Amino acid sequence: xxxRNSALEAGRTRRRIVDRGLELSSVEGLEGLTIxxxxxxxxxxxxxxxGHFGTKESLQLAVVDAAAEQFMHEVTQPARGIPPGLxxxxxxxxxxxxxxxxxxxxxxxxxxxxxxxxxxxxxxxxDAIAAMDALWLRDLGIHIRRAISAGDLPPxxxxxxxxxxxxxxxxxxxxxxxxxxxxxxxxHARRAIQRLLTPDPALKALR
Amino acid sequence: xxxRNSALEAGRTRRRIVDRGLELSSVEGLEGLTIxxxxxxxxxxxxxxxGHFGTKESLQLAVVDAAAEQFMHEVTQPARGIPPGLxxxxxxxxxxxxxxxxxxxxxxxxxxxxxxxxxxxxxxxxDAIAAMDALWLRDLGIHIRRAISAGDLPPxxxxxxxxxxxxxxxxxxxxxxxxxxxxxxxxHARRAIQRLLTPDPALKALR
DNA sequence: CCTACCGATCGGTAGG
DNA sequence: CCTACCGATCGGTAGG
Numbered sequence: 001x002x003x004r005n006s007a008l009e010a011g012r013t014r015r016r017i018v019d020r021g022l023e024l025s026s027v028e029g030l031e032g033l034t035i036x037x038x039x040x041x042x043x044x045x046x047x048x049x050x051g052h053f054g055t056k057e058s059l060q061l062a063v064v065d066a067a068a069e070q071f072m073h074e075v076t077q078p079a080r081g082i083p084p085g086l087x088x089x090x091x092x093x094x095x096x097x098x099x100x101x102x103x104x105x106x107x108x109x110x111x112x113x114x115x116x117x118x119x120x121x122x123x124x125x126x127d128a129i130a131a132m133d134a135l136w137l138r139d140l141g142i143h144i145r146r147a148i149s150a151g152d153l154p155p156x157x158x159x160x161x162x163x164x165x166x167x168x169x170x171x172x173x174x175x176x177x178x179x180x181x182x183x184x185x186x187x188h189a190r191r192a193i194q195r196l197l198t199p200d201p202a203l204k205a206l207r
Numbered sequence: 208x209x210x211r212n213s214a215l216e217a218g219r220t221r222r223r224i225v226d227r228g229l230e231l232s233s234v235e236g237l238e239g240l241t242i243x244x245x246x247x248x249x250x251x252x253x254x255x256x257x258g259h260f261g262t263k264e265s266l267q268l269a270v271v272d273a274a275a276e277q278f279m280h281e282v283t284q285p286a287r288g289i290p291p292g293l294x295x296x297x298x299x300x301x302x303x304x305x306x307x308x309x310x311x312x313x314x315x316x317x318x319x320x321x322x323x324x325x326x327x328x329x330x331x332x333x334d335a336i337a338a339m340d341a342l343w344l345r346d347l348g349i350h351i352r353r354a355i356s357a358g359d360l361p362p363x364x365x366x367x368x369x370x371x372x373x374x375x376x377x378x379x380x381x382x383x384x385x386x387x388x389x390x391x392x393x394x395h396a397r398r399a400i401q402r403l404l405t406p407d408p409a410l411k412a413l414r
Numbered sequence: 415c416c417t418a419c420c421g422a423t424c425g426g427t428a429g430g
Numbered sequence: 431c432c433t434a435c436c437g438a439t440c441g442g443t444a445g446g
Contacts, residue, residue, distance in 0.1 A: 026327070027327035027328075028327070029236070029238075029324060031236075031239065032238065106327070107326070107327040108326070108327075112323060112382075113323045113324075115382060115385075115386045116319060116320045116323035116324065116382075116385075117236060117320075117323065117324065119314070119315070119382075119385035119386045120233070120234035120235065120313070120314040120315075120385065121234075129386075130386050130387065133386060133387075134387065158398075160391070160395065161395055161398055161399070164379055164383070164392070164395035164396075164399065165372075165375070165376070165379070165395075165399055167379050167382070167383075168372070168375030168376050168377075168378055168379030168380075168399070169372070169375050170375075171375055171378035171379055171382055172371055172372070172374050172375030172378055173375075175319075175322060175323075175326075175374070175378055176371070176374075178322075178323075178326035178327065179322045179326040179336075179337050179340060180337065180340070180341065184367070185371070188367065188368055188371035188372075189371075191365075191368055192368070192371065192372050192375070
């Protein structure tokens, strides 16, 4: 069972390694994740783990990919059916809050942690993290502009400003949940989102 | 000059170690900071560095203290002369933005990075980071409530909510500056603060 | 504050 | 996917 696995078995083992690596690195960091501990945790040898990736950096890149996949599945999937505009944007934000609230990963948001860990470095891992973060922000920005042009938000709204403040809301949620175990944080996050994503009532009256 | 220093010289060396350790750890992380690299960077031996602290954990705690001292000096000092209430609160926030904007530490905000790195761990270092963060939030909360009770902000303002959103604004500023080198971020931060710390004009008219 | 160590663990390789 | 290694570096100690 151990040596000479089929390609299918090897693929499954690779997934097990990456999935567990994602969980561990959300707690210990992506650099703090070591091949030895990951192998011990999975009941494998170090060489058995490393054989699937070649280098630690390649393993880290696989973990970043898996994190992006999980995040997209958890946050964009629940909003799939909802029509574009403000309703869709609200659904994305609610799924985002829920994702952090349910602590899908033991260490909270992988990208928040990885961004803080790698933002001062250079190389492919830092680039991959920054690219994924930028991709999600871009995606969110599209939904914001769609909500504005649909008339769901005031036409003079600053989309970039709104995007910035939504991102801050989620960073604060992760921070308060992980560092202070403050469960009121999700209430604060939902209130902030509610305020950011409610059309100005004064402008509404003008229509 | 190297061996047999006076107590005064030893104190100076200790400060040099901690100051450089603070700079390095803002980039490499507080765990990623190693005694060997710190020593090499300072032109000292590992034993020479470690002799001042005994253990790495003790060095880390000294760095956390130095970070708190620097933060307090940079952010609360500029607001010293300004009377309590909204003006003082605004001065604190502006100093906070400026502190991150000027990149006083090469890796950005030490506490944001350290919080993300240690929030999943246990022990004295994690506790010290959480305590310093909580102390600053408490301090900021006092100024917020003071501004509310002084009538500078609407009497029905939710102080905790305001505190949460100010914290998110700063976390987002650090994130965008460090990960995306996005210099528009400080404009977004100042706009968010401006909006959060402006008395509701509708309520103002009622007075 | 230095030299000279210590055992443990790091990422990675050879060979099966 | 395993055993058995490799050199480098980790935190830390002894002794001066």
